Structures are given as structure tokens and as C-alpha cells.
Amino acid sequence: MPELPEVEVTRASLADRLHGAHIExxxxxxxxxxPLGAAPERLLECRIGELQRRGKYLWMPLTGPQAPGAGAAPREAGGLLWHLGMSGSLQLTEAPAARGVHDHVELRTSRGTLRLTDPRRFGAVVWSATLAVDPAARLLARLGAEPFDPALTPQRFHAELHARRTPVKAALLAGDIVVGAGNIYACEALHRAGIDPRLRCCQLSRPRAERLLAALRETLAQAIALGGSTLRDFKDAHGMSGAFQHQALVYGREGEACARCGGTVRRLVQAQRSTFFCPACQRR
Incomplete structure (x- = not known):
């Protein structure tokens, strides 16, 4: 946490408010x-462009002060790649409270103060000249397809899964086939698709892979609509918690009845992560 839905919710709650703001x-x-990778002074007077998301990263493009001369265009000033880590959140406020011990990056802008709060300090803000060069290119290089990208067809999804022998849950969490399927969303998508999380990818048929991709897209879309999930620390840029966790059908429901078939939801550990599933209706 935060995963793709939480990052997308953050992006959406910031984009219009920050677009065109100047860093003061x-x-x-x-x-x-x-590390930031640039002197903080380099960011002063830069104008913030359209906030973008790639996987769990946010890209904030910047342009510098206008160069001297009539009609001169603003100079490019690179951008900031933000990552919320395991416990981070971003808030934009006009009158921020005094900085706390977990407030690690703050941009005062002409539209308010943007503050990254991260109790576990696994997040980051990194300057890069563009997304196509390091360090941004290196950090984004192993990311898989965006889940809603039309280029991620069921045929492509099945082919990439079928080439692996790992359990399907592990392949979803790896993020190099498709990004966004964090633990809670992988559990929920596999339940919707009726697939046992222990099934090896190479045993997954094309129809079941197509069903899984559809379930993943439905799960992530619902999570975004509900403001993401708040299990501990996450809040959007308005300070609002997510609500998807209250709609989860298997995640965190060990011992409860499955909403689909009435079986009992079980928990097992895969790669040191808790997996929740219904063995009665999720088949290998």
C-alpha cells in the first residue's frame, strides 16, 4: 500500500489544482x-504541468521561468517522480499545519502547500530530466502494461502468463506483466474470476486468463471509484480515506462465508504475503 488505485485517486485529486502552479x-x-537528485533551489519558480501516473509512480513535469526575450518559450526544467512507498500520502492545503516528524517533502506553491507524509519513509521524490532518461527510465523500466491499456489484449495477457511456472497470484504481484494488482486487488480479482491463487500460470487456459483480466480491470475500476483502500495510513489529497476495503469479498475475511457460494474463506501465505480465497469456488 498504496497501490495503483490509491495513486490514481491521489493524481485525480491533485491534477486540476496543481496544473499551472508555480513552486515558491x-x-x-x-x-x-x-535522494532528490537536484538542488532544491533548482525547483524554485518552476511551473507544474499535467500530473501523470505510471504504475504506482506520479510524474510531475516542470517548466522553468521564461527565458529573456520577447516571445521566448519557458525552458524545460525536467520533472519530479513521486512514489508513496508503503505508507505515504500527499495532501495539498492552503493553510498547512506545522510540519510533523513524518512530513518529509513539502512544496509551497501558488495554489497551496503540497506535503508528502510517510511514516515508514519508503517513499521518494526524485528529479529527472525526462521520463526517458535515468533515474526515471531506470525506475520505470520493469513495469508491465497499464491494466486499462487497450494494447493489453487477453491474448497477450495469456501468452505472458502461460510462459511462467509461478503461481498466478505471484505473477500478478510481480507487476512486470501488468501493473496495479497489489495484494488486496489480486485476491479480489482472482476471486471474481474463480481462479485458485496457487494455480501455476502455465496451467491457465486462455478463457480463464481472459476472465482474470476482465476481473482485474473491474476490481481496479471499482477501487478507484471508491477512493482506493485505507487499511492504515492512506488518504487522498483532500484528506479523505478510501472505502474499497469495506466492499472486499475475500480480503481480510478469513473464516467468513464466501459471498458467492457460501464456502469458508481461507488464508494462506504466499511469498510472505497473506492470500485470501475461497477453495470451494476458486478452482485450480
Missing amino acids: AVHLGKPLRW
Whole structure:
């Protein structure tokens, strides 16, 4: 956590408010996962462009102050790649409270103060000249397809899964076939598709792969519509918690009755992560 839905909810709650704002001051707190990679002064007076998302990363393009000369275009100033880590959240407020011990990056802009709060400090804010060069290119290089990308066809999804012998749940969490299927959403998508999380990818038929892709898209779309999931710390840029966790059919429901078939939801550990599923209606 946060996963793709939480990051997309964050992007949507910030995009219009920040687009066109100018950075007036930068404050860095305790070091995060990776260094900023640029002097904070370099960001001053930069204009914020259209906020974008790639997987669980947010890209904030920047343009610098206008160069001297009539009709001169603003100079490119790179951008900031944001990652919320395991416990981070972004808030944009006009009158922020005093900085707390977990507030690690702050941009004061002409539209308010954007603050990254991250209790576990696995998040990061990294400057990069473009997305196509390091460090951004290196950080994004192993990301799989976006789940709603039309280029991710059922045939392609099945072919990439079928080439692996790992359990299907592990392949979803890896994020190099498709991004966004964090633990809660992988559990829910597999339940919707009726697939046992222990099934090896190479045993997955094309119809079942197609059903899984549809279930993953439905799960993620519902999560985005509900503001993501808040299991501990996540809040959107308005300070609102997500609500998808209250709609989950198997995640966190060990010992309860399956909403589909009435069987008992079980929990098992896969790669040190809890997996919730119904053995009665999720078949190998």
C-alpha cells in the first residue's frame, strides 16, 4: 500500500489544482528511499504541468521561468517522480499545519502547500530530466502494461502468463506483466474470476486468463471509484480515506462465508504475503 488505485485517486485529486502552479519554496525533511537528485533551489519558480501516473509512480513535469526575450518559450526544467512507498500520502492545503516528524517533502506553491507524509519513509521524490532518461527510465523500466491499456489484449495477457511456472497470484504481484494488482486487488480479482491463487500460470487456459483480466480491470475500476483502500495510513489529497476495503469479498475475511457460494474463506501465505480465497469456488 498504496497501490495503483490509491495513486490514481491521489493524481485525480491533485491534477486540476496543481496544473499551472508555480513552486515558491521547497522543504526537505528526513532522507527518503532515494535522494532528490537536484538542488532544491533548482525547483524554485518552476511551473507544474499535467500530473501523470505510471504504475504506482506520479510524474510531475516542470517548466522553468521564461527565458529573456520577447516571445521566448519557458525552458524545460525536467520533472519530479513521486512514489508513496508503503505508507505515504500527499495532501495539498492552503493553510498547512506545522510540519510533523513524518512530513518529509513539502512544496509551497501558488495554489497551496503540497506535503508528502510517510511514516515508514519508503517513499521518494526524485528529479529527472525526462521520463526517458535515468533515474526515471531506470525506475520505470520493469513495469508491465497499464491494466486499462487497450494494447493489453487477453491474448497477450495469456501468452505472458502461460510462459511462467509461478503461481498466478505471484505473477500478478510481480507487476512486470501488468501493473496495479497489489495484494488486496489480486485476491479480489482472482476471486471474481474463480481462479485458485496457487494455480501455476502455465496451467491457465486462455478463457480463464481472459476472465482474470476482465476481473482485474473491474476490481481496479471499482477501487478507484471508491477512493482506493485505507487499511492504515492512506488518504487522498483532500484528506479523505478510501472505502474499497469495506466492499472486499475475500480480503481480510478469513473464516467468513464466501459471498458467492457460501464456502469458508481461507488464508494462506504466499511469498510472505497473506492470500485470501475461497477453495470451494476458486478452482485450480
